[in-house]
Amino acid sequence: MRKPAAAALTALALLAAACGGTDGGEQATGGTFTFALPSDPGVLDPAMGVLSVTNTVLSLAYDTLVHASAAGKIVPGLAQTWQVTPDAVTFTLRKGVTCADGAPMTASDVAASVNHIADPATKSPVYGVFVPTGMKAEADDAAGTVKLSMPEPFSFILESARSIFVVCGKGVKDRSLLARGTSGSGPFRLTEAVPSDHYTFKARRDYAWGPDGASGKDLPETVVLKVVPNEQTATNLLVSGTLNGAVLYGPDRARLEADPRVTKKVVPYGNGQFFYHQGDDRPAHDPAVRKALTQAVDLKELAGIASSGTGRPATGLVLDPRPCQGDTVTGHLPAFDAAAAASALDAAGWRPGGDGIRVKDGKRLTLRLLYATTRGAGVQAAAEYLGAAWRKAGVEVKLNGGIDAKVSESLNAAQDWDVAWVPIGVTLPSQLTGFLSGPGAPKGANFAHLSNKRYESLVAKAGLLPSAEGCASWQESESALFENADLIPVVQNTVLQASKGAAYEMQGGLFVASSIRLTEGG
Known part of the structure; x- marks a missing residue:
């Protein structure tokens, strides 16, 4: 079986990420949530997303078959139930899930997302990392099921599904649309991409299949991910209220830790x-x-x-x-x-x-x-x-x-x-x-x-x-x-995961997108 490419090592180094949430007061409705990205995410095709910042962006627009709770327990996502054997897992999908372009999300979409990454011609750097080496997917659209199988028993056949973003709608047939666009079933859709500056998403009010029944009803109308490479600048923007959220790694976090107006969590x-x-x-x-x-x-x-x-x-x-x-x-x-x-x-x-x-x-x-x-x-x-x-x-x-x-x-x-x-x-x-x-x-x-x-x-x-x-x-x-x-x-x-005038959760460096809220008194 094919081993992960050596070049993917840098991907692993950059996939390290934060978990946790921030909370900032009573919930507000509408408005814009603005978050700082430390660098540009590059190409947005989920099959090529090796950088942590890329996957942070993608997590707003794409769903996965399952999620992990804070304790590591697997819970439903696009899949409502599943049956596991030593070398395979069969998922039964939720009904009524739609893509951002209005197309129904199908079992074939899920299978195509897996098989595209596993196809040697794709040269996907996440093959062997997010999609285990040797994995194949089979769909039954009539039954609404997807089977992921391995050539031999594999411990984490179920758990691996939490890392695979599912592409649906027009992006399945034309992957070129995904270079600077999104085609997923997540609670937000990308409406504007200005490389090295900002990425703008609009909420999907019809979203109704998030974790624990989360919906798009109370989401901010707009999410702007602003590229801010300098942490001192990001800190200043957060303190001033220009940003609602940022994740800080360096010494500037000390300023925020001492600021009572900023909600923060060390993760x-x-x-x-x-x-x-x-x-x-x-x-x-x-x-x-x-x-x-x-x-x-x-x-x-x-x-x-x-x-x-x-x-x-x-x-x-x-x-x-x-x-x-x-x-x-x-x-x-x-x-x-x-x-x-x-x-x-x-x-x-x-x-x-x-x-x-x-x-x-x-x-x-x-x-x-x-x-x-x-x-x-x-x-x-x-x-x-x-x-x-x-x-x-x-x-x-x-x-x-x-x-x-x-x-x-x-x-x-x-x-x-x-x-x-x-x-x-x-x-x-x-x-x-x-x-x-x-x-x-x-x-x-x-x-x-x-x-x-x-x-x-x-x-x-x-x-x-x-x-x-x-x-x-x-x-x-x-x-x-x-x-x-x-x-x-x-x-x-x-x-330090910080917020001002907003609340959000992240897990493994990815947004729990349905958790994003603007708050009053921020």
Whole structure:
């Protein structure tokens, strides 16, 4: 079966997102809700939507077959009921659902949305991430059912459906309409797209199939998503009332946290973590070296630096609401002990040279540390902290910062790194396996050349079990990675989700579109 493309790694890094809601007083009717986007979403075709900002925009106009509750429980969406077998799930669709252009939403529309992504000719970067590799869809329009099937048992056959936007109406036959338009059954329809400036949506008053019976009756008349790349500017606009909502990552959030006129909520935003390159010719190919390097770092102090003091302890690799609850990190990482790290490096044959840099067989212990400069001051400071900690241990460290595209190229094609700070945000553990096992880059998506047999064995076992039954093995598989120091989870990042004169909910970086309300007294 086809593995996720290595280029999709950047997609995973950018899919990390916030969950939660804001509330701002008594409900008002009509009007315009204005929200800040940190960047332009680019092409709006759901089959090509790899950036978190793209999927934020799409979530206003498109529905999914099912949703996840805050606790991770699957609840109805476009599908009213479903029947699950180990390798398939059959959905019975709601009646009376229509697309924004008035066309009825059909089972064939759902099947076409899945099969288009799975078609190799599409070259969809979300194939293997949102649509599992090997998935096929069959529709029965007369019965109003859609069957999603896999070539073998798959744990999250049901849960994966919550990430697939369903295209309907004219967009099914002419995908070119989706480059700068929408064709979905969601509560809003796109009416104007001005790249790098704003995207305007109008409410669908006929919408009546939202989560828990939500309708379009009380939605704002208009939603404007305004591109505001500068967080200081977004903060100023929110305080002044020009914006109703924004999600803030950096230091400007402190101003809003102290402002009683702004409603806010601190919510998770994915993980800060680093990987060791385990290629045959790399120092970290030796597990003793990886563990020693990890022991040389105070991970608790590093977490505070990387998140600028706004993070939480890392508990796993999968974002909330995740299907398998629990902490896979605590107790599974080498503890901070600089003296033990030095002894372990000595035992591994890396002895201090004349200039203090460790040497083995005439080769200096050198690490090229790769990170994205676009991830904020915290990541830059974290890279510098790692460099300082490893230099104390006798390691020559070369910092290599770059923009996202450059980091992706270095990770996959150039392979010119030894340690990389790579944030990954996924909602299902199965979405990680192509990146944590299998062929190494550039032949496969396994950019760090990981080869953890225990992880692979546990994943193979878990993948054949229904999601709930497989959770123990999925959780154990993550811990196996940490115990082997294959990758080191450092911190769970957070963002400030803020609003003024409005209330809205987000989940996994997507709007719960039917929740958007303007409020009085904002």
